[in-house]
Amino acid sequence: MKLIFSLLFLSLKFSYFFNPTIARGGEQNSNHSGLGRHLFEENRFQKLDNLARGYMSNSDLEKAIKAFDRRCANVSRIYSIGKSIQGVPLWVMEISDKPGEEEAEPSFKFIGNVHGDEPVGRELLLRLANWLCDNYMKDPLATLIIDNVHLHILPSMNPDGFSLRRRGNANNNDLNRDFPDQFFPLNDDVDTRQPETKAIMSWLRERHFTASASLHGGALVANYPWDGTQDKRTNYYACPDDEAFRFMASVYSSSHYNMSLSNEFQGGITNGASWYPVYGGMQDWNYIHGGCFELTLEISDNKWPTADELSTLWEFNRMSMLNLVASLVKTGIHGRIFSSDCGKPLPAFISVKGINYTIKASQAFADYHRLLAPGERYEVIATMPGYKSKRTSILLGEEAMTVDFVLDPEITPKGNILRSGYDCSCDHKSRFKLVEFSPWPYWEFSVILVLSLAFLCFLLKRRVIFNHIKYRQSVGPKRSGVV
The missing domain is CATH 2.60.40.1120 (Carboxypeptidase-like, regulatory domain)
Known part of the structure; x- marks a missing residue:
């Protein structure tokens, strides 16, 4: 009997390691305590730290962004929308033929690394920026995007989580649960929101984005609203623009190397609430409060693949990212x-x-x-x-x-x-x-009268000057004097 209980205990302990993590909404297990939890977190950090070799550190990423801006100054500018808890700037790269200028064009934003332990997005977004710069006026798709869209790229929303090798930020808060929710009174207190969340919300108040996408890992699917339901049940819950969102998600999925071939998600797309409900998510908030059509893109089955897989993941997702941005001007x-x-x-x-x-x-x-x-x-x-x-x-x-x-x-x-x-x-x-203080007919008449008198005075003065010049010519030059 003791042997059975021991085996049961061990199976429960090890099941935590092998339980699949869901990138968009998997909650962290907080029931572990004491030495066991401490050792687990240490082992997990060590494992992810080993995987991080070949990935850019936060310092490397900042240097790469600034190097991109210097190299591609004709089509780019960089700016920060705020700082993380640990003071890391949240750098954004704007790519356009007229960066920093307001034009009658749609704007699109990409956000990567919302969850600290899902770093593929930050790497791919920097590659996207450099590819567009390198191929402007050479590749028709790159030229179409730069000439007709203002593209804003935030490679890392959660640099602190990345350096800590964990999902949440420095306060261990899941940033994709930190936005105001439409169904339940979550995160309504401004003071309790995380600085990274506040930065995103301020960003959308300052600039209108037509559409956007956040990049995650742990699955392979294009997710669209709604993310939650009124009764918290897992079932399809469509937003008003369900057809448009399905089209957007299909643009990404069908352009991907194998996303549309998914056995789990038909066509490689899913309604968020149909997959599993999320509350306080960034996607729904963008659509409701920002007027922005946002997708949540799960771009890698593995949350943190080895660095030598990044080139393959870039090739698998490159056309999807480009076609999604281009759809802003090619359709609708x-x-x-x-x-x-x-x-x-x-x-x-x-x-x-x-x-x-x-x-x-x-x-x-x-x-x-x-x-x-x-x-x-x-x-x-x-x-x-x-x-x-x-x-x-x-x-x-x-x-x-x-x-x-x-x-x-x-x-x-x-x-x-x-x-x-x-x-x-x-x-x-x-x-x-002037109109507010003067009745229009009288004011108009006064203006006409004043202009007529001024014109008559001009003619009279012109005649006097003309006669004076004629007189001087007849009598010859005169010496100047001081009167």
Whole structure:
């Protein structure tokens, strides 16, 4: 009997080592305590530290990012969105033909190393940046992306977790559980969020991204929203843009070497909640609060493969990453919204009938980029306070479609234009200030009168000067004097 209990005890202990870890949502087991847990963590760190040979350290990564920026300054710039708990800058590489400038183009972001013990993404993203730089104006796909998209790459969201060889950050918090959740009151207290999470949230408040993807490890699948369910059950839970997300995920999976051949996930894609529910995840938060269509990409069955496998993983994922970014301009509908009374761009709202999700055009150029699954008919509506809404029906093919809108201002019963808070004046702002304090007919008459008098004075003065010059010519030159 004692032998049976001993074997049972050992089997439970060793099952922890062989239990498969789920990259997107596997929770760390916190039941181990005392010496056993301490030894396990030491052994695990040593194992991962050995695997880390050949991977870039945080210092190496920073040097590589800065070297990339110097070498590719014509198509790149680097900036930091914040720092980790241990003070490591969260460096971002922006790649575009006009880096740092605002254009009427979509923006895409890649984020790697969300979990510290899933480092493949940080390596592949640096390779992606260098490949784009090396192939600009040589490869049509690289040229298409750089000329038409602002691509932002954050190779490591969790540099502290990487150096500690563990999933969580320096506070041992899972960053992919640290965002506000739509179903449950999680992470609503701003002060309790991790600095890495705050940095991502501030980043999205400052810049609008059309779409994005985070790179993980431990499986091979393209995951899309929703990640959770209202009742916490594991079942398919579709978001309003389910068709568009399925299309995006399929773009990545079908371009991958073997992701679409998965026996576990049909077509190599999965709805997050259908796989297993996640709460406080970054993916759903991006879509709800950032207006950004985000995928969670599991790009390697092995969380931490040896460094000599990185070149193979890069080749397996290269076309997938490129095609996903390029899909922002090669598919969907794009356009700008203008005012009919003065032609100024309007930062209006774009919605699609039957899809409960609205996007907003940019403030500067009023450009919008709406991801939609091809091969469907859509009714697209543009709305703006103070303007009459307009709609059009389109049949979206495999290629992108341009749909611009010109909105007419609302007219009040008295015949006045109903203005919104958006200034659509074609003249200088000071003119509006004068109008506010002077009745228009009298003000206009006064301006005309003043201009007429000024013109008459000019003619009279011109005649006097002309006569004076004529007189001087007739009497000859005179010596100058001081009066």
